[in-house]
Amino acid sequence: MNLRLLALAGFALAAALVVDGHLDPNGNLNPWSLTVSDFAVSDRGGVVDWAMVVMAAASGALLLALHRTGVRIEAWVAGLFAVWAAGLTVAAIVPTDAPGLALSAAGSVHRYASVAAFVALPVAGWRLAQRVPHGRAVRALAAVSVGCALAMVYSAFPGDRVLIGLAERLLLVAEAGLLVALALPQRYRKYSS
Structure with a gap:
C-alpha cells in the first residue's frame, strides 16, 4: 500500500x-x-467534523510513509504529530459553543485541543524540513502557519475577533x-541529522 498517496488522498x-x-444554504454564516x-x-457531526478526523488519519499515514521511506522521525516529532492528530480528533468530537455564547467546559476543551494541534504541526514540520526533498517549502509553510496563528491570537483578544475567520483559514x-x-x-533520501 502506498501510504504517501493514501495521505494525499486523505488531505484532498x-x-x-x-x-x-x-456552503451555507441560508447565508447566515460569515467566513471572515x-x-x-x-x-x-x-x-x-457534519462534514467539517469528518474533515478533521480524515485529516488526522491522513497525517498518521503520512508519518508512517515518511518513516518507511527512510526519513528519521525523532520521538518528539512523532509526539508532535500525535498532538496534531489528537487535537483534530478531540476538536471534531467535543463541540465548541455557538457564536455569541459564553465559553463552556466543552468549548474550552475544543479550543485548547485546536490550539495544541495548530502549534504542534508547524514545529514538527520545521524539524522535518531538513530531512525531506521539499524542505524549503515545508519550512516556509511552517513559518506562514506561525504568522497566521499569531494573527488569530491578536484577533481573538485585542482585535475583537475582526477577520479571525480569515486568519484561521x-x-x-x-x-x-x-x-x-x-x-x-519524490524519492526520500536517508538523512542523519
Whole structure:
C-alpha cells in the first residue's frame, strides 16, 4: 500500500469536506468573522467534523510513509504529530459553543485541543524540513502557519475577533500545504541529522 498517496488522498478529501461544510444554504454564516469551528457547531457531526478526523488519519499515514521511506522521525516529532492528530480528533468530537455564547467546559476543551494541534504541526514540520526533498517549502509553510496563528491570537483578544475567520483559514491552508509538501512524490533520501 502506498501510504504517501493514501495521505494525499486523505488531505484532498478533508479539503473537499471543509469546502462543502462552508456552503451555507441560508447565508447566515460569515467566513471572515467566524472560525471553522463556528461553522462546524451549526452542523454537529457534519462534514467539517469528518474533515478533521480524515485529516488526522491522513497525517498518521503520512508519518508512517515518511518513516518507511527512510526519513528519521525523532520521538518528539512523532509526539508532535500525535498532538496534531489528537487535537483534530478531540476538536471534531467535543463541540465548541455557538457564536455569541459564553465559553463552556466543552468549548474550552475544543479550543485548547485546536490550539495544541495548530502549534504542534508547524514545529514538527520545521524539524522535518531538513530531512525531506521539499524542505524549503515545508519550512516556509511552517513559518506562514506561525504568522497566521499569531494573527488569530491578536484577533481573538485585542482585535475583537475582526477577520479571525480569515486568519484561521489562511492558517489551515498553510498547515494543509505543509502536510502536502511533506507528502510530495519524490524519492526520500536517508538523512542523519
